[in-house]
Amino acid sequence: MATRAQSKGFGFELTGVKELTRLLDQLPTVAMRKTVLRNALKKAGQPIVDAAKATVPTDSGNLRDSLQVSTRLKDSQKKGKGFDKDVVTVYVGSSAPHAHLIEFGTVERKLDIPRLAKLKGRFAIIKTTGFVSPTPFLRNAWESMKGTALKIFAEEMKNELYKSARRLAKRAESGKLTKTQIKGLSK
Secondary structure, eight states: OEEEEEETTEEEEEETHHHHHHHHHTSSSHHHHHHHHHHHHHHHHHHHHHHHHHHSOTTSTTHHHHEEEESOOOGGGOTTOOOOTTOOOOEEEEOOTTHHHHHHOBOOOEEEEEEEEEETTEEEEEEEOOOBOOOOHHHHHHHHHHHHHHHHHHHHHHHHHHHHHHHHHHHHHTTOOOHHHHHHHTO
């Protein structure tokens, strides 16, 4: 069984979805299923981060070091984002407050109140903010690594499912299953 997806010019075909879903559903608890998905997504996002780090402008402060795969957003990034406990979400990006300005650039804006500034030993009146040309380091990283990320995701899903099943079997063998795990296994 193959699943096709299309999103903003990005298309892919993922085979084996039915089998992976069936295996994922056999895990006895929601927490175990979410852990498998979260771990696979985090590993799949790493090549995108690595590619972005390789192309981010070097004069952009702490931007390079702030690029990461994460399951959480900073409070300032959460605007309009609801929390759904049944959904696994992993973010690839930056926690630096100026990341979007580098990625998308800025336009020149006229200041309401001109400012006086000392430049190279001389005073000047600043009337505009200037502009920053876009440097799409993250979008380019996504475009170049999305196929690799998808392959890693599929492989890591399989690895994480087997790892989880082995842990579960080991716990069952030693008699250390939780009530929720026992209930989930008896479905």
